[in-house]
Amino acid sequence: LDIGEATRLGLNNLSNEENKQFFSDIRNIYSSITKELTRTLPLNNDLLRHLKCLHPMMRHSETSHISIMNIARSFPQMIVPDEIDRINAEWYLYQNENIPNEWYEKTNEYHAIDYYWKNIFTLKTNTGTDKFIALPKLIKCVLALSHGNADVERGFSENAFLLTDDRSLLSDASINGLRATRDGVKFFGNGKPHEVPITKALLDSVRGAHSRYCIDLEKRQQELLTNKNLVNEEKQNDFFIEKQNDLYDEQKCLHKNLTNIQKMIDEGTERLTSAISSKD
Template sequence: MSLRLRNINCKLAFCKTIADECQPFLQRFQTSKPMTPYLFEAVEKLLRYLMNRCVKPDLMKCTGPKLLSIDTKKSENLILSKNIDIGFATKRLLGETAITVTERQKLEFIHECRSMLTTMIAKLQEKSPLKQKAVRGLSSLDPCVIQHSPQLAQKRFSFLLEELNHANIINDVLAENAKKEYLHFCNLKKSELQEIFRPCDQFSDEVGLDTIYGSFLIGEANYKHLWEVIKICLVLSHGNATVEGGFSVNKSLLVENMHEKTVIAQRHIHDEIQEAGGIKNIHISKKMLDYVRGARKRYHEYLEMKKQERSEEDKKKAEKRKLDIQVKDLEGKRKKLMMATEEKREAIEVELQELKKKQASLY
């Protein structure tokens, strides 16, 4: 095998090692579920994994947003190139080149791997949601955080309420009441919390956090303010499966240029099918068949209505343009008239002053 081909195999093996770690993160968030509460922990985990391969261990003791302050472009923050973790497959392939590749060439290759890692880490740090206080606050809705670190969850929920309040999304009273109710929720017995979050599986699209929280909080007077805040937060879903599905590993269909009504209708249909337990459990009634038969007629009526609306809108725009021209023309005439009047006034004023001077000289 040629030196160049062996080098390519090593590079591909290293890239695959990194891609295999990033792929679960991309798959996990390629869903229609509300995923924002999981974002903080997931991004931190991914960033830490990459940094552990090349950053000095004593710098990796920090957590969360502090990881963003580690400058991977500075060599003093990095371990020696020969100690970089390039993965088992890459090490094995690199070892097989011992006869044809010198130690210097191996070190150059490992240095290239380190350069790739540091560039990737720098980009993640630059675009990282860990910078956002709201993302850290949203992690307070992560079931794992609530069950295993209730005090941390309460602190982060306070961050979240502050951000929502400062953005005028919630008022002071709602923030205070939601904070009290969240504290009460976190102080439930461990067995109760386990039962509430038992159906929750963050790696599946079966049950989302909206369903989990809704099934427990809806109708509960003791948690009505908390539910209001949670509803606002879960709308900020990081899931973008419909838009990104066409180029993701999930192989979902890419839907382009959908109008708002189409997106809403699609979501209603999806939710109804899920509620019924699958497409095979949908009852096809006579009313539904009649409605489907008339779909094309309603579609053409809708197109005609939109055509009329556009026509009326075009007429309004044309009328507006006409009025704008007339207004501009009259303003121009007024300006010219005022300038002419001002010139005449100044001429009269000059003549008057001269006459007054002559009059004064006669006394």
């Protein structure tokens, strides 16, 4: 194992046994880390393996066509069978296209993958129409996939910003509404509320906000009333069941007492009969 100079000097103060134990512990740590990475990383994810075909240098690879078809079949919600057939043909066109190196190479590094594909999608046919129709749809779906949990963590941070100590009772609908408003300001006004365009649809939505709130409030009250009735009905059913169980237990107790009394009567009758017979 390679160790730093400061660590090497520190090991000089340890005995041979302590040195062996130190390196053994280090190996165990690396082994545990490797096992955890092997368990958690998507090393066997077929989709990620096929995504390599989107790299410009993989365009002429023998497996790129198989990979792009597998990717297309991985998005049945977005890509219909007819589009898969079109992607099949368009990928052959893409492989035979004369693409300048400047679209993906720059000094000592590569351009971003979206920059490369943006240029690919600008290609036209001899008649001036787009050369690729279905392929851009698939590529955009793929590039829209999140490659980390930053968006999720950002969402938690925004929720923490909204849920202050004096706003801890906000409902899920209120939180979603506030989040939607913030996202709308970011999208339409670049984060500046005064730059959000005032449209007729926006004004109509604002005017109808109170009526929608009243309708929603009425629905909530109706749901609360319905839930309350269900709870009361369940309590009443539980009461009847408990009462029925009590009556059943009481019946069992009475039956047991009756059985004991009958045994006592039978035993007394038997003794009386025996006594009378003995007297005779």
